[in-house]
Amino acid sequence: MYDLIVYPDATQAETACARIVIGQARAKPDSVLGLATGKTMINVYDMLWKHENEGEVSFDKVKTFNLDEYLGVAPENRDSFHSYMRRSFFMRLEKPPAQVHILNGSAPDPEQECRGFESLIRKSGGIDLQLLGLGRNGHIGFNEPGSDFESRTRVIDLSESTRLYYMKNLLELREVPRQALTMGIATILEAKAIVLLVTGSAKAEALSMVINGPLDTMVPGSVLRNHPAVKVIADRAAAQMLTCAGAKVMELRKSHPG
Ligand code: GLP
Numbered sequence: 001m002y003d004l005i006v007y008p009d010a011t012q013a014e015t016a017c018a019r020i021v022i023g024q025a026r027a028k029p030d031s032v033l034g035l036a037t038g039k040t041m042i043n044v045y046d047m048l049w050k051h052e053n054e055g056e057v058s059f060d061k062v063k064t065f066n067l068d069e070y071l072g073v074a075p076e077n078r079d080s081f082h083s084y085m086r087r088s089f090f091m092r093l094e095k096p097p098a099q100v101h102i103l104n105g106s107a108p109d110p111e112q113e114c115r116g117f118e119s120l121i122r123k124s125g126g127i128d129l130q131l132l133g134l135g136r137n138g139h140i141g142f143n144e145p146g147s148d149f150e151s152r153t154r155v156i157d158l159s160e161s162t163r164l165y166y167m168k169n170l171l172e173l174r175e176v177p178r179q180a181l182t183m184g185i186a187t188i189l190e191a192k193a194i195v196l197l198v199t200g201s202a203k204a205e206a207l208s209m210v211i212n213g214p215l216d217t218m219v220p221g222s223v224l225r226n227h228p229a230v231k232v233i234a235d236r237a238a239a240q241m242l243t244c245a246g247a248k249v250m251e252l253r254k255s256h257p258g
Contacts, residue, residue: 002230004211006239010199011043013235017131017197018047020231022057024129024193030061030098032121034130034188035089036141037066037081039169040197041133042088049092060095063124065117066102067132067141067188071155071179074106078172081105099124103153103181114153114181121187130191134198137161138206138219142182145218149226151184185223193229196221201237208241 007013021044024031035041051057066081075082082102090096101120107113121127132140137159143151144159156179163176170176188194198207210221211232217223224230234242 001228002225002232004232004234004239004242004244006234006236006242008236010235010237013197013199013233014043015047016233017195018044018051020195021048021129021131022051025057025059025062028128029058030063031128032063032065032124032126033097034127034132034183034191035064035066035085036131036133037068037084038133040199041131044131044197045089045092049089052093052095058095059093059097062097063099064097064101065121065124065127065183068180068182069103069105070177071105071110071181072177073173075102075104079170105177105181110155110181114155117153117181117183118187121190127191128193130188130194132188132194132196132221132224134196134203134206134210134221135162136165136202136206138209138221140185140188140196140221140224142180143185143188143220145220147185147217147220149189149217149223150186153181153183153187155179156182185220189223189227191227194224194227194231196224196230196232198232198234198238200235201240203238204241207232207234207238208243212243 052059069081073080103117104113137145142156158178158180166176209219213219213222215222
């Protein structure tokens, strides 16, 4: 079962998502947070570091694990997800997290890198709260359509549509890598709580497949319906194709949240 919460606009959805992260860090200062990249999360990180700078929350005891990274791209590269995280969150904080874990795209043995990552998650006690965005083809992390629901952290081939989407965001690379390292679907489902943030009309079809379509490996996000503690936070644009049968619509706010 999942909660579906629809807000009138992206800012309110992002605010709600940031509030959940802040609530988690306040309730358990040494939380293990699963983090996502992508455009969807930019404003969420903005809100998080601003609240931290204002002294309302602290992340200095948390451990973080990121979902994915391009294979063959070094952490220093401006297009790496390492760089994204530094730029949009970590280097803006007054006090950085106690531990930051992001798969190393230039690891000499990527399979070993993935196994090591899994073992670090286990040693940390498991992820308390996992943030997720949604790919236009329904992917979560870089688990592309066809990914096994039992999959663990591994190397994956990126679909052409994913590569095309990311092409326009490149800063330094000449083309989007063909492969990535990603937390597996089973790994993601082991998180104690999950927040899926989906904004914008370009995600409407993907979100309707996730919520209203069949449970299908061709729509990796649909597996989230099997998790006991998922909050799906969407704006109205992303939710426009939903028929809400089976979902518990928590609130549909017409005005700004207080
Ligand atoms: C990819 C990324 C995810 C991200 C998703 C949505 O899967 N690896 O971390 O959540 O795409 O990306 P965007 O927010 O740019 O639409």
